[in-house]
Amino acid sequence: MGFEKVTFTNSQGKQLAARLEIPNNQDAHSYAIFAHCFTCNKNFSAVRNISRALVSKGIAVLRFDFTGLGESEGDFEETNFSSNVSDLIQAAKFLEGNYKAPSLLVGHSLGGAAVIYAASELESIVAVATIGAPSSPSHVQHLFKSSVDEIKETGKAKVNIGGRDFTIKKDFLDDIESKPMKGILKNMRKPFLVIHSPQDTIVGIENAKELYQFAHHPKSFVSIDKADHLLMNSEDSNYVGNVIAGWAERYLSIPKREVLKTSHQVAVSIGNEGFTSEIVSGNHLLIADEPTDFGGNDFGPSPYDYLASGLGACTAMTLRMYATRKKWDLQKVIVHVDHGKDHAPDSENASSKGEKIDTFKREIELFGELDEKQRMRLLEIADKCPVHKTLSSGAVIITELI
Secondary structure (H helix, E strand, O other), rough: OEEEEEEEEEEOEEEEEEEEEEEEOOOOOOEEEEEEEOOOOOOOOHHHHHHHHHHHHEEEEEEOOOOOOOOOOOOOHHHOHHHHHHHHHHHHHHHHOEEEEEEEEEEEEHHHHHHHHHHOOOOOEEEEEEEEOOOOHHHHHHHHHHHHHHHHHHHHHEEEEEEEEEEEEHHHHHHHHHHHHHHHHHHHOOOOOEEEEEOOOOOHHHHHHHHHHHHOEEEEEEEEOOOOOOOOOOOHHHHHHHHHHHHOOOOOOOOOOOOOOOOOOOEEEOOOOOOOOOEEEOOOOEEEEOHHHHHHOOOOHHHHHHHHHHHHHHHHHHHHHHHHHHOOOEEEEEEEEEEEEEEOOOOOOOOOOOHHEEEEEEEEEOOOOOHHHHHHHHHHHHHHHHHHHHHHOOOOOOOOOO
């Protein structure tokens, strides 16, 4: 997975810090924006895990810090729910202007409520997913319930949320109380996924019921049993990410790729741009490419990487086969391979370019209860793997046009 650290400007001219994560083995077919929970930030563990699950399915994800949080500029006490929605809209404009308009919004907790509001204003959004979201933005008041009276009387108060102090102003309370969710959802008319834990003690499960009831079909609900509100268990957040990715594929515009077919052992196809190549071998689909510094996209191993991989795999399999037949305690084999161009050992003119030959340097790790004699014998057997013999003896290549 690749990433870029980017910034964009909010409606007040403040710079918001963001991280754009992109697939490392293909061009992103869609872009998504992730809205984090109240007073959290873009680097929160659940945000990272869910984003990476989406990226693994070809969806680029922009996750950013709302105004006044994390690495973003601005004063948190001057923000409110409406400013969060505005930040999301500015994030969408940034993607549209510099990459591609987002088609998926994902929001956690109050960020879930924010993406619902933002989706109603963004035509490019085709699907919305919420995680542990409240059915009304005003639900967040319970986090500083003991200070509500003080806020209303004095105009603001300092509250402690998650071990950190934040100043909440009366404008914030007025704003969230003026945002009814029911009407927004009824008019959204976009595919909607509600994910919630029955054991959520911060935002009760009844919120999920209300969100689902407010929305029009197509709508879906997924229960993440035993998960806490913040998805602190990585298994929960990884699961949520995979669920969202699978659900969203039904609604996102994903280009259909023509499946390469062949009656031969291997077939390789390349288009008219770059070096990215599709490989089919039996039931297996692979990608080959060149590194970015060679003009490629680095979406897959290079041809020589595959050649080195073939040597490493064949070596490991040969050792496994031999040790099994001998009933030796070989628990695991790791083969490290590097390919390069070196001068031939018997070259008299080391400065001559013509004297360089392809060289594979192989290092083998053996694990298990093996004595020195067994280890030396396995080292000898490594040279007997079929790919080793092919590379050492050379091969005949016959080529014809069809």
